[in-house]
Amino acid sequence: MSNSRHYGYVVATILLLLTSLRVTAQTPNWCVSVWYPSSAEPTGRESLLNHLSQLDIVHPFWYTPNADLTLQAVRGAEDQELMNQWRTEGVVVLPSIFASIPSMLASEDDMDFHIQEILALVDRMDYDGIDIDYEGFPANTKDAFSVFIQNLSQALKSRGKLLSIAVHAKFTDEGAWEGASAQDWYAIAPFVDIFTIMTYDYTNRNEPPNAIAPTSWVLDVVEYAESVMSLDKVRVGLHFYGYSWLRDRPPATTVTWEAAQRLIESFGLVVERDLDNKEAMIAFKVQGLPKQTIYFADAIHLADKLERLKEAFPTLGGVAIWGIGGEDPQNWDIIEQARNNACTLKRN
Numbered sequence: 291m292s293n294s295r296h297y298g299y300v301v302a303t304i305l306l307l308l309t310s311l312r313v314t315a316q317t318p319n320w321c322v323s324v325w326y327p328s329s330a331e332p333t334g335r336e337s338l339l340n341h342l343s344q345l346d347i348v349h350p351f352w353y354t355p356n357a358d359l360t361l362q363a364v365r366g367a368e369d370q371e372l373m374n375q376w377r378t379e380g381v382v383v384l385p386s387i388f389a390s391i392p393s394m395l396a397s398e399d400d401m402d403f404h405i406q407e408i409l410a411l412v413d414r415m416d417y418d419g420i421d422i423d424y425e426g427f428p429a430n431t432k433d434a435f436s437v438f439i440q441n442l443s444q445a446l447k448s449r450g451k452l453l454s455i456a457v458h459a460k461f462t463d464e465g466a467w468e469g470a471s472a473q474d475w476y477a478i479a480p481f482v483d484i485f486t487i488m489t490y491d492y493t494n495r496n497e498p499p500n501a502i503a504p505t506s507w508v509l510d511v512v513e514y515a516e517s518v519m520s521l522d523k524v525r526v527g528l529h530f531y532g533y534s535w536l537r538d539r540p541p542a543t544t545v546t547w548e549a550a551q552r553l554i555e556s557f558g559l560v561v562e563r564d565l566d567n568k569e570a571m572i573a574f575k576v577q578g579l580p581k582q583t584i585y586f587a588d589a590i591h592l593a594d595k596l597e598r599l600k601e602a603f604p605t606l607g608g609v610a611i612w613g614i615g616g617e618d619p620q621n622w623d624i625i626e627q628a629r630n631n632a633c634t635l636k637r638n
Contacts (some may be wrong), residue, residue, distance in 0.1 A: 319522045319607045319608065319631055319632075319633060319634045319635075320606075320607065320608050320628075320629050320630060320631040320632070320633060321346040321347055321484075321525065321607060321608035321609075321633035321634075321635055322344060322345050322346050322347070322608055322609055322610075322611070322625055322629070322633070323345070323346060323347035323348065323349060323384075323484070323486070323525055323608065323609070323610040323611070324338065324345055324347075324348055324349070324610065324611040324612075324614055325348075325349045325350075325351050325386060325610070325611070325612050325614075326338050326348055326349070326350055326351065326614060327351060327366075327614075327615070328351065328611070328612045328613050328614055328615075329530075329531060329544065329546070329613045329614060329615045329616070330544070330615075331546055331614075331615030331616040332615070333615045333616055334614045334615030334616075335372075335615075337614050337615055337616075337617065338614055339375060341622050342375065342376065342379040342381060343379065344622055344625055344626055345379075345381055346381065346382060346608075346633035346635060347381065347382045347383075347384060347454075347484070347633075347635060348376055348381050348382070348383055348384075349384055349385065349386045349421045349423075349454070349610075350367070350369075350372070350383070350385045350386065351364070351385075351386045351388065351423075352364055352366075352367035352368065352385045352386065353367065353385060353386070353387040353388070353411070354387065354388050354389055355387065355389050355391070355393070355394060355404065357393070359393065359394050359400060359403055359404040359407060360407055361387065361407050361408070361411055367385075368415065382418045382419075382452070382635050383417055383418050384417065384418055384419045384420060384421045384452060384454045384484070385415075385417055385420060385421060386420075386421040386422075386423045386456070387408065387420060387421070387422055387423065387424075388423040388424070388425070389423075389424045389425070390424070390425050390426045390427075392427045392428065392431045392434075392435075394438065395427075395431050395434035395435055395438060401434070401437070401438050401441065402441075404438075405438070405441055405442050405445055408420055408442065409445055409446070409449070412446070412449070412451055413449070417451070418451065418452055419446055419451040419452030419453055419454065419483070420442075420446065420451070420452075420453060420454070421454040421455070421456065421484075421486075422439065422442070422453070422454070422455045422456070423455075423456040425456075425458065425469055426468075426469040427468070427469060427472040427473075428468055428472060429468045429471040429472050430472075431472050432471065432472045432473070432474050433474075433477075435472055435473065435474075435478075436474050436477035436478055439453070439455065439477075439478045439481055439482065440477070440478075440481045443481035443482060444481075452483040452484065452635070453481065453482045453483055453484075454482065454483060454484035454485075454486060455478060455482045455484070455485060455486065456486045456487075456488055456527075456610075457470075457473045457475065457478070457485065457486070457487055457488065458470040458473060458487075458488060459487050459488055459489045459490075459492075459507075459508075459511045459527075460511065460514065461507075461510040461511050461513065461514040462514065463475075463476075475515070475518045475519070476518055479518055479519040479523070480519070482523065483523060483635075484523060484525060484607075484635075485515070485519065485523050485524050485525065486524075486525040486527060486610045487511060487512070487515060487524065487525070487526060487527055488527045488612070489503055489507075489508045489511055489512075489526050489527045489528075490502055490503045490527050490528070490529035490612060491503075491529075492504055492507050493533070493585070495533055495540060495541045495542040495543070495544070496540045496541050496542075497540055498535070498538065498539075498540060499533075499535040499538055499542070499583040499585065500585070501564070501567050501569045501571075501585055502529055502531075502532070502533060502569065502585050502586075502587070503527075503528075503529050503569065503587075503595075504564075504566075504567045504569065505566065505567050505568065505569075505591075505594065505595045505598055506566055506567065508526065508595065508599070509598065509599070509602055512524070512526060512599065512602070512603050512606065513602075513603075516603060520605070521603055521605045521606045521607060522605055522606075522607040523607055524606060524607050524608075525607060525608050525609055525610040526599060526606065526608075526609050526610070527609070527610050527611075527612055528587070528592065528595075528609050528610065528611050528612070529587050529612055529613050530547070530587050530611055530612065530613040530614055530615075530617035530618075530621060531544055531545070531546065531586070531587060531612070531613030531617075532544070532545045532546065532547065532549075532550055532570075532584055532585055532586025532587060533545065533584070533585055533586075534582050534583070534584040535582065535583045535584075536580055536581075536582055537580055537581050537582075538581065538583050544613075545584060545586060546586075546615065546616025546617065547586055547587065547588055547616060547617050547618040548616040548617075549616065550570070550572060550584055550586045553572065553574060553584070554572060557574070557576055559572045559573075559574060560572070563590070563591075567591075568590060568591045568594045568595075569585055569586075569587070569591045570585065570586050570587070570588045570590070570591055571583070571584065571585050571586075572584045572586075587613070587617070587618065587621070588618045588620075588621075589618045589620035589621050589623070589624050592618075592621055592624045592625075593624045593627075596609070596624060596625075596628045600628065600630070608633065609625070609628075
């Protein structure tokens, strides 16, 4: 490990010891978080509220930076009714700020201004912290992005707040593309409280049909994470959605488990699974209708994945769900069965 990376670990440890947090994290730990809304499915709100007792953290997908680095609230943001229900259930609220532009990294002044905007938001809404979902940056922004996360972390900790980050999946330092390369896990991990890896879209909608989150790939990603940091802060991303490729041509469209089930039941389709991966796949071939290949998440795949994850990585800190709404209802039973420790992130 380089001296700079070692220094980052030392600084992070001192910060955690000296700062009295209103929301605290300890081990052993198993937390379940969800992004909301994380699909266009209108039943997502109902599903979220029906399963609050099984959730520990919610990341409302509510904010994005403007060109001037102020923050824009999206439609439906700051829903007071929802927040009251989350807080009544003791759920930690860490709203997501999402972006795919590196403009806040252009200069130290821009970075500081953007951090002050985030702090003002957290203070105004009394959030438990913030979730940073900044994706697809050029590789040459890696160092600046690391400094941004480090500075934001220290500013939030001075207020007793948490910092969560969503990162691209990879299993080497560089990763397979620029967006993954621009996120230096060694430099970032010591400064965040929750490190969520987006272990889905191994095959994205713009590629030919294939599995969305092969279990062997997920295991490789977590193995790399274990070489970088303590896994108690890591959350493995779980997809609850599916993709359908019309005539096997990209781009695919997003589908729900419920939609896949309607096709299965209406046309007597057979669900196929790879012996190692177990992600559900159906090949829709009905005379007079266009061919579709559909991969989707269900409880069988989820149960197998979580069992293998927990066996291989017993100190893993939990999971994070993307694509709520229209999911397999048995997913929630599997999520509950996987919990072997309480989540130690609590609102005081």
